[in-house]
Amino acid sequence: MYQIVAGIDTSEERAAAAADAITDLPLEDDSVRVTLLHAFDDDGEEVPVEEVPSVQRARNALDEAGIEATCAGATGDPADAIMERADDVDADMIVVAGRKRTPAGKVLFGSVTQSVILGTDRPVFVCSAGDVL
Template identity: 45%
Template sequence: MYHVLLPVDIDEARARAQVEAVLDLPGASESVRVDVLHVFEEIDVPADDDGRAFIDELNRNLENLRELPQTVDSVVDELEDAGVETSVHSVTADPASAILEVAEDFDVDAIVIGARRRSPVGKVLFGSVTQAVILESDRPVTVAPA
């Protein structure tokens, strides 16, 4: 079974492109398993030592208070309709770091990440999260442009 991490944000076009990239994998409905991940960004404010503990606790609890974006449901529905096994996960952290950590923890075979289409000048750089994942990942990364 080929194991893919699919980090999904709130952009529907990127999510659709990511689903298409997964469904284009050989034998997707029979031999691909997808962990869909949404990362809630941490609250990161300067705090003294006493305040840092409060911010850390707040970040841990925020995940329970937030709802996953509609894009996560859309991705899961499309993949499951195509016969792809899925699981959904969320974390509160720095997005690039969380994607890389979850990929390692779940021992995925590949990451399929979305990226915005850019102007010719903008094509020099990917977005900061996409770029960090590409540069720092120890496993294959497929970029699905939206």
């Protein structure tokens, strides 16, 4: 079984990009298991992770492709949550949907994507939904 942890933020466009990237991997659909991880803010207003629109969009896309997906929520730093979940399930790969950035945005690249890339020894697949900040 090939385990993937996909970090899903609130952007439905990036969630769809992550799901598309996973479905395009050269793996047999029945050999892939995906955990869609959404990190909530620490503001105490947590809804069930399955009700987060971006998580729903990614899960629907994976379901349509015949790929098994489960949803998980976490609180706190999203990068830490993604890496911790990857360790918990012994993930073979982490998938994150990065944002395209302007030159100034690249200088200030303190993003979840960068933190995951630099903070894990696992392969990280970075896809893009075309957002420009």
